[in-house]
Amino acid sequence: MSGMPTSPYREDLIKAEILAMTGSRPLNRSEIAARLGLGAATVSDHTRRLIELGFLRELPPQIAGRGRPKVPLEVVPDAAYTLGLRVHPDHLIGVLMRLDGSEVRRFTRPFRPGEDPVGQLAAACEEVLADPAVGARVLGIGLAVPGVIDPATGTVRLSPRLGWTDLPLRPPLAERLPVPVLIDNDTRASTAGELLFGTGRDHDDFLVLAIGDGVGMGIVLERRVHRGPAGVAGEFGHVPTSPDGPRCVCGRRGCVDAYVADYALAAQAVARGLCEEPPSPDRLRRMAEDDAPGVRALLADAGEILGRAAAGVVNVLAVPALTVIGESHVLWPYLTPGFQRAVDAGVIGVLPDLEITVRAWDDSGHARGAASLVLAASLAA
Ligand SMILES: [Zn+2]
Structure with a gap:
């Protein structure tokens, strides 16, 4: 094994997890450290950066017994968004997600996998990015695709349902769009969502x-x-x-x-x-x-x-x-x-x-997963 990274993108899963955790309830740094199994210094580094970015804020200190007062931290849900798209054989479902995992909006668009798929996907993303109310806050875009996907190269190796074989999807999208783009298999996208906002x-x-x-x-x-x-x-x-x-x-x-x-x-x-x-x-x-x-x-x-x-x-x-x-x-x-x-x-x-x-499930499930998936990568970018 060379130990070389095989992926063109990096993930900052720790920051993503801190945002997700503090989205369900405020937590102080030692609670975060205990939950993630990390040292105090590591957690302080990550929370400092998240506070600088405006994604996390400190609440008034809580005095509990002797010792230093604890400062609860909470996420600022609308400070940034991620966009997830699920690709179906005849339509796209998009979910624009806040930092705490809640939805800003969802939408569907018709989709034809056989006709310039990159152009159609880029257009759907550009429509969201062009919206002055939300566009500048979008950190990254995740795509959930049914089939065998290589997330490292961003290639769809085989998707019988979409009729795609060895289709490079991420490279042309990344070239055209101004924010990080990630693709993954739909089940794994939803698994990333479960890690941050569900079973995890x-x-x-x-x-x-x-x-x-x-x-x-x-x-x-x-x-x-x-x-x-x-x-x-x-x-x-x-x-x-x-x-x-x-x-x-x-x-x-x-x-x-x-x-x-x-x-x-x-x-x-x-x-x-x-x-x-x-x-x-x-x-x-x-x-x-x-x-x-x-x-x-x-x-x-x-x-x-x-x-x-x-x-x-x-x-x-x-x-x-x-x-x-x-x-x-x-x-x-x-x-x-x-x-x-x-x-x-x-x-x-x-x-x-x-x-x-x-899990209660509907058609937008994998799109929410894709939005979760890209959060960790966007934070590393
Ligand atoms: Zn089989």
Whole structure:
């Protein structure tokens, strides 16, 4: 290993974490140091810089017993914004986010992946930057893209849903736009959001399970989003479960995706004679709610496959928490009997019970993640 940085951008995750933490409630420097496992001097350096930037402010000191009074720090939410865009096959969703993770606004724009994607993305960003009320406050732009993304080169290596192969996306955008631009896989973007504004508030190590038209996994270890050398880590959907299982989109058989992705559930519903047309996740949820024959069993079976594969990851990484996101989270109540059974049976006894959180989710979720993702990079720029 050369030890050379593989990424053209740097992250200042500590500053981003301080802003996120003080966004939920004011904290003094020793509380920040304890939570992040850092020394007092390091925290003082970072908070001094954030105060100089106007992103953080000191509140009146609090006298507690003997010793020096503690100075609570709070974020100045509107001091700066980040913009996140989620790229869908037919539209873009944008979220403009404050420093405390709350939303200034969100918007959607039509999008055609096959027609000058860089031009369309740049135009959507330029529209926000040109707005005199907010433009000058935008620190950076994050893009969440479905597929295999190399965040170091800013290239989309493979996105079947967008029809992109080896498309350099970040370099031309970075050239055209006046603020730092970052792209990443959509699940990992949302994982960065969970680290700053969600599960990361209580856990240093956790998994994000994204279920929808594929199954992805975000991995946070010691407060860092794990990407892998080429940015491909997290392809949980292609964990093999059965050599003679259904054919997966990747060409192999019996992957988790081939049982649990929305198209796979729909295909099984038809194959089991539960309905005639492939159902959407919402339709499946309604069928399960109505207790249509066989639907709950189908979802419990899928949940069990998902849970067994997840238990394997939990055993390897010893993570105590898992957060569920994605379009198919609506099915979770019916996936969970099988999932929980498999996790209970599969996770080794020395590990604590896995804490499972299901995140309220909508179409803008990955856009919020992308806005979180770029915060740490913008602070380093
Ligand atoms: Zn596969």
